[in-house]
Amino acid sequence: MKALCWYGTRDVRVEEVPDPKILAVDDIIIKTSTTAICGSDLHLYHGTVPMMEQGDILGHEFMGTIVEKGPDVKDLKVGDRVIIPFAISCGHCFFCKREHYSCCDNTNPKSYFLKKMNGDATAGIFGYSHLMGGYAGGQAEYVRVPYANVGPARVTSELDDDDLAMLTDAFPTGYMAAENCSIQPGDTVAVWGCGPIGQFAIRSAYLLGAHEVIAIDVVPGRLKLAEQAGATIVNASNEDEIVDRLKQMTGGMGPDACIDAVGYEAESHGAVGLYDTVKQTLMMTTDSAQILRQVILSCRKAGVVSLPGVYVGMADKVPMGALMNKALTIKTGQTHIAKYMRTGLQLLKDGKIKPSEIISHRLSINDAANGYKIFDENKNEVTKIVLKC
């Protein structure tokens, strides 16, 4: 089969590799119909995620049709059309029972490394380094999906691939970020980063009752898409004093909730940003806290900071004094996707969302390597690339 394989920084290739096999009794194999490139895949492309191995198949947003199943797979059948959550959950541990699916104890075969790094291991993730379990990813014509009784959801034929593929990570991640804000009537929610996660966080915040959503980015094309969803936009590249600007827009209080949908590869600006860049370059710190600083300083007292953006290691210059004294609540986590994918599916069936609206490029799996290049070099035009198999 054809698959997109990682070989190093900015070196990914579409290659012919062996077809996947059933490796456990509750595995399924799917024939991929649509898969996508996630903004977080660019972290792998940039070589900033540890424990990648040459030949690793990337991709964690994918869907398709079941072509083979293990003997312990219960409800799903060969021929079923399914969408696959990006994180892998066992369904039985302390965390899965409480629907904290991304914290699953049992699906990362290489859990020792995360335990040493973070104190605990979290769920395995398709195509996202051996730190996250080393599972072969979904940017391939066929994919092995383990623990198939828990994550995959059967979908009917009238729903469109392009909408459904957005439910495997991007939409639910934006939705959980917004839900984590505990939005009350009259609330203003500020969203940093207007990539797919930010776009869906904006739309979800309105669905959940936000009075106003302020969208912050440096890319005009993405701000325009946010504006179409009803957001008030702020172009941060024109804005040295983003904190003051947000205070002015909210009657001096600051946004009731702030969502960082950018994460650790934030572009750095100003003196403290230069400090981040120097320390990252010297490998003295791994994560830029540029956005996190703005978020904490902007948020109103006793407000909520919600972090769907990816952080992987240590961050420096986090304003702990502001965080403590302002009585902020921080909500974090990889998306509990086995739950929120189903929330998204219901919203799609009810006609409340149209997640394919953010897709800017449709390519063949054969052109996947070029897709990464386009995505990396042209953020103004690219919001989301889907790959067809």
Add this chain to the structure above:
Amino acid sequence: MDAQSIPGTNKSSDVQLKKCVTIDRGADELYERWKDFSKFPLFMQHLVSVRPAGLNRTHWVAKGPNDTQVEWDAATTADTPGKVIAWKSMPGADVPNEGSVHFDPAPVHRGTRVTVTLRYAPPGGQLARWVAMFFGEEPDKQISDDLSRFKALMEAGVVPTINGQSKGNK
């Protein structure tokens, strides 16, 4: 555990390891599975087999260096249903070792706290290489991984694996 009972294992050079994990199953069920030594290789990847060898005796076969196998007999030294199992190697083992597993109820609805201790006397020469393989280059990692696999097996019914999956090879 009687530390004096194994030659070599009461020295300060002994390697001692202790790990604890909470498993969402009852103590009796976990005890029954652990008592079945023959299932150890399912989650202890350095073992080839463990089989009964008479009353309170087991025969262990582990992977050794250069595709060899290393074998020894062990005696069960403590066995209280639902609470504890302990074992130690018989005299003459190349690497004297002993271990125990305790099962203690966790707070309401949280299952059982499983605590494993292992102790062995590290040898020199060729055997040192074998010990490195037996317990991994990092013994702490080996026992942590073994316990994670046991937990996964008991809670989810399968041990997570990627062995044999597709990969680019150019």
